[in-house]
Amino acid sequence: MTRYGLLFENLKRKQEGAFVPFVMLGDPGIEQSFEIICTLIDAGADALELGFPFSDPIADGPTIQKSALRALKHNTTPDQCFEIIAKVRARYSEIPIGLLLYSNLVMKRGLAEFYQAAHMSGVDSVLLADVPFRESEPFREQAKKNKIDHILIAAPNADEKALANIASSATGYIYMLGRAGVTGAENQADCDLSNTLGELLQKKATPSLIGFGISRPEQIKNYLLAGAAGVIAGSATVNIIEKHETNAEVMHRELALFCQAMKAATKL
Amino acid sequence: MSTKPTIDYSAMPDESGHFGIFGGRFVSETLMYALDELQEIYTRVKNDPDFVAEFDKDLAYYVGRPSPLYHAERLSRECGGAQIYLKREDLNHTGAHKVNNTIGQALLAKYTGKKRVIAETGAGQHGVATATVAARLGLECVVYMGAEDVQRQALNVYRMKLLGATVVPVTSGSKTLKDAMNEAMRDWVTNVDNTFYIIGTVAGPHPYPQLVRDFQCVIGREARQQCLAQTGRLPDALVACVGGGSNAIGLFHPFLSDDSVSMFGVEAGGYGVETGKHAAPLNDGIPGILHGNRTYLMEDENGQIIETHSVSAGLDYPGVGPEHSWLKDIGRVKYVAINDDEAMNGFRRLTKVEGIMPALESSHAIAYAEKLAPQMDKDETIIVNLSGRGDKDILTVAKIDGIEV
Numbered sequence: 001m002t003r004y005g006l007l008f009e010n011l012k013r014k015q016e017g018a019f020v021p022f023v024m025l026g027d028p029g030i031e032q033s034f035e036i037i038c039t040l041i042d043a044g045a046d047a048l049e050l051g052f053p054f055s056d057p058i059a060d061g062p063t064i065q066k067s068a069l070r071a072l073k074h075n076t077t078p079d080q081c082f083e084i085i086a087k088v089r090a091r092y093s094e095i096p097i098g099l100l101l102y103s104n105l106v107m108k109r110g111l112a113e114f115y116q117a118a119h120m121s122g123v124d125s126v127l128l129a130d131v132p133f134r135e136s137e138p139f140r141e142q143a144k145k146n147k148i149d150h151i152l153i154a155a156p157n158a159d160e161k162a163l164a165n166i167a168s169s170a171t172g173y174i175y176m177l178g179r180a181g182v183t184g185a186e187n188q189a190d191c192d193l194s195n196t197l198g199e200l201l202q203k204k205a206t207p208s209l210i211g212f213g214i215s216r217p218e219q220i221k222n223y224l225l226a227g228a229a230g231v232i233a234g235s236a237t238v239n240i241i242e243k244h245e246t247n248a249e250v251m252h253r254e255l256a257l258f259c260q261a262m263k264a265a266t267k268l
Numbered sequence: 269m270s271t272k273p274t275i276d277y278s279a280m281p282d283e284s285g286h287f288g289i290f291g292g293r294f295v296s297e298t299l300m301y302a303l304d305e306l307q308e309i310y311t312r313v314k315n316d317p318d319f320v321a322e323f324d325k326d327l328a329y330y331v332g333r334p335s336p337l338y339h340a341e342r343l344s345r346e347c348g349g350a351q352i353y354l355k356r357e358d359l360n361h362t363g364a365h366k367v368n369n370t371i372g373q374a375l376l377a378k379y380t381g382k383k384r385v386i387a388e389t390g391a392g393q394h395g396v397a398t399a400t401v402a403a404r405l406g407l408e409c410v411v412y413m414g415a416e417d418v419q420r421q422a423l424n425v426y427r428m429k430l431l432g433a434t435v436v437p438v439t440s441g442s443k444t445l446k447d448a449m450n451e452a453m454r455d456w457v458t459n460v461d462n463t464f465y466i467i468g469t470v471a472g473p474h475p476y477p478q479l480v481r482d483f484q485c486v487i488g489r490e491a492r493q494q495c496l497a498q499t500g501r502l503p504d505a506l507v508a509c510v511g512g513g514s515n516a517i518g519l520f521h522p523f524l525s526d527d528s529v530s531m532f533g534v535e536a537g538g539y540g541v542e543t544g545k546h547a548a549p550l551n552d553g554i555p556g557i558l559h560g561n562r563t564y565l566m567e568d569e570n571g572q573i574i575e576t577h578s579v580s581a582g583l584d585y586p587g588v589g590p591e592h593s594w595l596k597d598i599g600r601v602k603y604v605a606i607n608d609d610e611a612m613n614g615f616r617r618l619t620k621v622e623g624i625m626p627a628l629e630s631s632h633a634i635a636y637a638e639k640l641a642p643q644m645d646k647d648e649t650i651i652v653n654l655s656g657r658g659d660k661d662i663l664t665v666a667k668i669d670g671i672e673v
Contacts, residue, residue, distance in 0.1 A: 013614050054571075054572065055441065055572040055573045055574075056441065056446065056447075056450050056558060056573050057450075058295075058296075058450050058453045058454060058456075058457075058558075058559070059296050059457070060454075063455070065440060069440075072572065078570055087354060101556075102558045103294060103557045103588070104556045104558060104565070104567065104571045104573070105570070105571045107556050107557055107562075107571065108556060108567065108570065108571030109571070129296065130294045130296065130557065130560070131294060132293065132294075132295060132297045132299075132300050134284065134293065134295065134300070135292050135293060135294055153296070153297040154297075155296075155297040155298040155301070156298065156301070156447070157298065157301050157460075158297075159301075162300075177297075177298065180298050180457060180458060180460060180461075181298075181454075181457055181458035182454045182457060182458060223593070
């Protein structure tokens with residue numbers, strides 16, 4: 001069974017949802033990035049979403065854009081990103097690790113080589129923010145070859161046909177958008193996802209995690225009751241890094257507190 | 269007898285929006301429905317006589333088409349060689365070819381019922397053309413423009429404001445056209461339910477490269493008829509500048525099946541292609557994915573998009589329309605580069621010998637035609653797309669000349 005499979009089975013038994021923080025690799029630096037990830041895991045993160053910095057992140061709001069710029073300021077490379085992941089994997093063998101990035105970084109390295117490197121470093125899933133299902137075939141093929149789950153996105157305006165596609169093809173987890181737009185904690189997730197979640201549950205789809213506009217513990221319970229398997233919080237996590245960039249001690253304390261509070265809210 | 273396989277250029281892109289390996293639809297899943305809707309509407313209306321009649325009427329009475337094909341006799345004489353003809357898109361309402369496309373997309377917006385339009389702009393010509401049609405149709409209009417371009421194209425910024433548009437300066441990244449397009453796409457994915465995105469060039473996700481091309485093809489269709497009427501034959505060469513490439517594809521496309529017509533797309537060489545400080549992805553880039561399509565891009569060894577440079581804001585873009593990438597790879601169009609200083613010389617030359625002040629974008633095409641003409645015979649013809657007028661660039665030129673206006 002995959003790491004995602006084991007995680008979701010385990011959480012279900014405990015009647016918990018998953019809390020998954022997102023951070024950008026290389027922000028605010030390579031070594032700091034590794035330490036931040038360790039803090040998040042030690043504070044209870046069930047899985048990780050990790051970004052590779054890209055110069056033109058069109059699906060991201062200001063918080064994640066700035067995070068990518070901080071990482072790029074000191075020339076964070078994909079090689080360094082894979083090295084951080086390998087270090088995390090060496091220390092934590094069970095936590096599922098997902099990548100969230102833009103397709104040009106994959107194209108540049110070559111699909112086969114990229115997915116191979118991802119597999120070697122211990123990655124479990126890859127989500128490409130600018131590759132919709134219809135363009136995904138070559139990426140899915142390489143992901144599969146390297147035992148990596150290609151994560152599909154369920155848009156808030158997904159129709160029945162799109163959901164059927166997702167239900168039959170998704171592996172790992174389904175990234176369900178809490179609202180339209182770009183990433184950011186400023187605008188709260190506001191879509192009623194109960195029908196969409198119900199539809200996917202009925203079709204026995206792989207579990208769904210809700211992302212975009214998730215920043216507070218109070219938001220979590222309703223999603224779990226509606227059938228979500230957990231939530232992803234990116235901008236809210238990255239905001240803490242931005243705010244305390246120059247004071248590592250406070251940053252780690254705040255990250256741990258945020259992670260613990262979010263995790264506590266996933267327990268039904 | 270050997271026959272070369274013929275390519276049906278009108279059948280491109282394929283159904284999923286690909287030109288060979290280029291094009292496609294690389295956007296967030298949230299936008300797929302809006303793009304499907306746009307494609308469905310466009311497919312339905314593009315051959316609808318009512319839609320075509322409305323478009324043609326606007327082009328005739330609002331834009332002022334057909335634009336003249338002008339024989340630049342003195343320039344031709346000075347260059348010595350082929351006869352240079354200028355397709356005068358600079359004489360269109362708002363001063364550039366951009367309005368052909370905004371008229372068409374505004375009509376499509378009307379069919380979707382969306383009351384808010386957004387656009388990205390580099391030189392400001394597309395922003396002005398969008399603000400213009402929005403004013404005419406009473407639509408709310410927001411234009412994203414790189415902060416650097418807001419500075420160097422101050423006149424166009426003011427024009428847009430007078431037309432009632434909100435101009436949003438974009439301060440991320442290189443603060444130019446690419447960043448304006450990032451921001452416009454972020455706006456669109458956020459407000460997709462009430463907003464129509466009027467993309468200004470033949471780039472972006474399918475069906476934009478196709479529909480912008482179709483709207484701009486009026487340039488080439490007219491040029492073809494005008495050239496036949498004036499010279500009795502087809503032109504021997506076409507020359508147009510290429511940023512995203514909408515004026516070039518508009519001129520080239522109706523001639524693609526005419527093997528006797530050679531075509532030259534002129535990219536911005538900036539300080540020189542060899543310096544790396546330019547905006548010439550077809551000369552010095554590799555295929556990648558940006559802004560919704562797969563195409564030639566300027567990027568570093570890790571796949572990060574790099575900052576471009578051109579004296580002309582409208583060409584200062586690290587990508588190019590996917591159809592151009594395809595036309596390059598199949599060898600139908602030759603893509604060359606003209607440096608900043610050569611373009612400036614082209615600007616001054618045309619202004620002095622013909623009394624026509626070209627946009628700095630179009631000056632790249634003029635400069636290349638000046639190189640090409642002497643290599644051709646006197647009875648041969650070059651058509652240069654004079655895609656826009658130079659008024660907007662006067663402050664830039666004055667600055668280069670060290671003059672405060």
